[in-house]
Amino acid sequence: MKLKFVGMAALALSIGIAGISPSALAQSSSGTAAFPKNQPLNPLSTHVQSATVHNSKSTPAQNIPLSNRSAARSLAAVTATDSTYGSNTSPDTAELISANTTIPGYIDQQGGARWYYINVTSSLKLTAFLSTGTSNVDYDLTLYRLNPTTSTLEQVSYSAKGAGQYELLSHLATSGYYFISVTSYQGADTTNPFTLFTTLSDSYDQNEPDDNPFFAKDRGTAPFISQQNIDNLLDEDWTKITLNAQSKVNLRLNNTSANGSYVIQLWNANLQNLGSLTQNTDGQITLPAGSYYIQVYAPSTFDISTPYTLSVNYQSAAITRVAISEITSDRGVQGFIDYGYGKKWRIGYNIVVKGRAFDATGNPIGNGIVTVGVQTRVGNKTVVVNGNTDSLGYFSIPMDIGPAAGQYTYRGPVSTHYFDIIPIVFLSNNKQLNADINSLYHYAYSIN
Numbered sequence: 001m002k003l004k005f006v007g008m009a010a011l012a013l014s015i016g017i018a019g020i021s022p023s024a025l026a027q028s029s030s031g032t033a034a035f036p037k038n039q040p041l042n043p044l045s046t047h048v049q050s051a052t053v054h055n056s057k058s059t060p061a062q063n064i065p066l067s068n069r070s071a072a073r074s075l076a077a078v079t080a081t082d083s084t085y086g087s088n089t090s091p092d093t094a095e096l097i098s099a100n101t102t103i104p105g106y107i108d109q110q111g112g113a114r115w116y117y118i119n120v121t122s123s124l125k126l127t128a129f130l131s132t133g134t135s136n137v138d139y140d141l142t143l144y145r146l147n148p149t150t151s152t153l154e155q156v157s158y159s160a161k162g163a164g165q166y167e168l169l170s171h172l173a174t175s176g177y178y179f180i181s182v183t184s185y186q187g188a189d190t191t192n193p194f195t196l197f198t199t200l201s202d203s204y205d206q207n208e209p210d211d212n213p214f215f216a217k218d219r220g221t222a223p224f225i226s227q228q229n230i231d232n233l234l235d236e237d238w239t240k241i242t243l244n245a246q247s248k249v250n251l252r253l254n255n256t257s258a259n260g261s262y263v264i265q266l267w268n269a270n271l272q273n274l275g276s277l278t279q280n281t282d283g284q285i286t287l288p289a290g291s292y293y294i295q296v297y298a299p300s301t302f303d304i305s306t307p308y309t310l311s312v313n314y315q316s317a318a319i320t321r322v323a324i325s326e327i328t329s330d331r332g333v334q335g336f337i338d339y340g341y342g343k344k345w346r347i348g349y350n351i352v353v354k355g356r357a358f359d360a361t362g363n364p365i366g367n368g369i370v371t372v373g374v375q376t377r378v379g380n381k382t383v384v385v386n387g388n389t390d391s392l393g394y395f396s397i398p399m400d401i402g403p404a405a406g407q408y409t410y411r412g413p414v415s416t417h418y419f420d421i422i423p424i425v426f427l428s429n430n431k432q433l434n435a436d437i438n439s440l441y442h443y444a445y446s447i448n
């Protein structure tokens with residue numbers, strides 16, 4: 001308990017010294033241009049091999065008791081030369097920083113850490129950016145909010161990419177103290193300093209915080225159109241997409257701003273770059289099943305007042321086959337039965353054709369179109385209905401085919417059924433598909 005008292009007193013003292021208003025600094029845009037984002041622009045590939053997802057790093061600790069110095073030490077794992085480059089190697093010795101100020105620092109051994117904290121005085125979006133200085137170290141960035149009631153640091157965001165990559169995180173902060181750790185996952189460098197930079201935004205889009213793949217907006221398998229903005233030069237907007245089957249992905253980033261210019265970068269689940277796409281151009285890439293990340297960012301200029309529009313949709317491989325799981329019907333008829341001409345689905349007037357669509361190699365095809373055609377005996381009426389497959393290739397297509405003539409009979413134990421045998425065909429993109437059924441019992445009536 002004594003340690004806790006000392007830690008909080010020291011913290012209060014530090015806070016008292018710095019009387020800078022973060023909201024004033026939030027209006028400034030100075031300094032960010034000093035941090036070039038080391039992302040080479042490669043054209044979007046046309047076809048990508050599937051990638052094995054490696055185990056990612058474990059996420060940072062959720063809670064750290066601020067006053068527990070021994071726990072903080074083991075987290076940082078620093079035992080020597082703390083004072084050579086400053087003493088802020090634990091949460092209790094965190095250094096107070098201001099937004100929009102470049103903070104250089106060193107980590108002197110693998111596993112080491114540097115701690116900082118910042119006072120946020122109103123509800124603002126807090127962005128923290130870490131440039132590692134050299135490419136042969138892997139430093140990570142974590143943001144904690146101080147819970148003043150429990151003196152606990154509660155993790156609210158992190159960024160943990162691989163060696164040589166910058167780290168970026170954001171958080172919709174409420175007023176309070178936020179602690180930032182720079183930790184060495186691999187390597188250390190006492191020659192080239194890392195640089196930490198924070199900024200505060202009072203206006204931002206509805207998908208924030210989404211500044212890195214770990215906090216990407218997850219769009220699942222559905223196509224989408226997203227309108228967002230870049231609210232500071234460091235802002236990045238990340239979206240996660242998932243493909244259940246190999247698909248062509250259509251990408252477009254529309255931006256009408258004369259002042260801001262944006263770029264898409266596409267990444268696989270291992271954060272390997274698959275290429276980039278400049279704004280206002282159409283991109284298409286064939287991707288294997290898996291999850292991917294779309295990153296929108298501003299290489300040099302941004303315009304907070306003009307939103308951009310990101311459109312993503314999918315074009316599947318050709319459907320060649322359908323498997324019918326069930327046809328449901330009105331008029332109290334149902335079932336896959338045999339009226340003496342082989343087993344067929346027995347149907348009435350209003351039916352729902354359910355099944356799944358596949359490509360030539362047997363992969364289910366999501367977001368595809370299946371057309372069902374039926375020809376009845378009454379007036380030789382042809383009924384054709386289009387339906388869509390869901391992300392897993394399943395479809396459920398309602399059809400109103402009307403009455404049957406009753407050209408065939410089936411003498412059952414208590415009644416005689418009158419029905420037609422009518423063809424059913426399946427098509428996609430005007431090509432007939434292989435199907436496990438080709439005709440139906442179209443029920444007319446029965447007589448006891």
Ligand SMILES: [Ca+2]
Nearest residue numbers: 138139140161
């Ligand atoms: Ca890293």
Ligand SMILES: [Ca+2]
Nearest residue numbers: 205229230237
């Ligand atoms: Ca944004």
Ligand SMILES: [Ca+2]
Nearest residue numbers: 210211236237
């Ligand atoms: Ca963002």
